[in-house]
């Protein structure tokens with residue numbers, strides 16, 4: 001079925017020996033003894049939730065990103081919901097966002113009864129294109145949600161300028177970009193609100209968890225209330241003040257992150273810089289190993305940013321391959337490389353198609369990228385051997401499917 005080449009080794013998918021014996025996931029957490037001990041200490045303490053670890057984690061996190069306030073939530077999705085609420089989104093309002101993201105970015109707009117409006121992405125970074133977004137601003141537009149795809153910061157200065165002109169709120173979905181920098185400032189320090197996730201595949205984990213950072217005290221207060229039923233002071237404050245009185249001032253939710261989770265977050269935060277360096281090392285290794293492979297395009301880093309490398313998404317140059325993305329994907333999986341695809345453009349999900357009449361062809365950049373994307377394994381706990389396996393498998397599979405002979409193999 002497949003054209004054999006001079007350098008061909010039998011692919012695992014065709015019955016050959018796989019590059020690895022066990023599946024290497026595309027992302028996973030690292031938990032050490034310090035992490036475990038810090039959670040155990042909380043289990044032995046008085047406060048499992050709404051205790052001191054919550055404020056400690058929030059303060060340390062705010063200090064790290066360089067924001068005035070950090071408000072924790074039970075997930076990145078809950079944090080996005082809080083941000084959409086604090087932005088004042090409601091029925092009749094529109095919010096602009098990228099189709100090249102996880103559905104939660106757009107869903108949070110729907111939670112508020114507002115309408116997500118998608119704009120196409122830039123070809124290099126796959127981030128929301130500020131010009132395309134600007135073209136879709138209407139009287140109803142109230143917010144813009146750029147996404148730092150794969151860990152490459154969006155053009156926040158451009159979005160803040162647009163927001164200034166049109167009185168919009170910028171909610172940066174930085175779930176991929178903890179530790180990234182844009183023009184020498186850390187992601188999380190300059191959008192009106194920035195949202196992070198602590199899911200195990202992200203840079204720092206609390207099991208499930210999320211955070212919103214902001215410099216605006218009014219937004220910080222609304223976010224704190226929203227995550228606690230809309231109540232204006234939390235239980236610990238009341239206890240320490242010996243008061244029973246509290247007031248519910250808005251309709252909120254219970255989105256409180258526990259002390260167990262916050263203790264884990266605090267412990268993980270200490271290792272973040274080292275983990276980011278490791279991700280940079282892995283990205284540099286991939287870039288140098290794959291630079292001569294014409295069947296793929298590597299992710300681009302613009303000059304004014306420091307990437308956070310949550311993902312390492314390559315794009316297949318399908319005209320140089322005798323296989324589809326699905327075939328290359330299956331072949332890599334058979335080699336036990338846990339590749340993934342980020343993302344199916346949000347507007348193409350059945351829910352969005354049915355509810356808003358979205359269809360294929362609306363956002364050519366996002367859809368064209370989607371047809372060619374494959375995320376290679378990228379996480380700070382990868383060993384050199386793991387990285388080597390990915391390199392070997394990618395070279396093996398691409399050599400097999402390449403139209404251009406001979407494909408260089410080392």
Ligand SMILES: *Cc1c(COP(=O)(O)O)cnc(C)c1O
Nearest residue numbers: 075076077102104175197198199
């Ligand atoms: C992970 C992620 C989310 C959601 O975070 P959860 O903590 O899983 O709820 C939202 N947006 C993007 C871009 C993400 O990667």
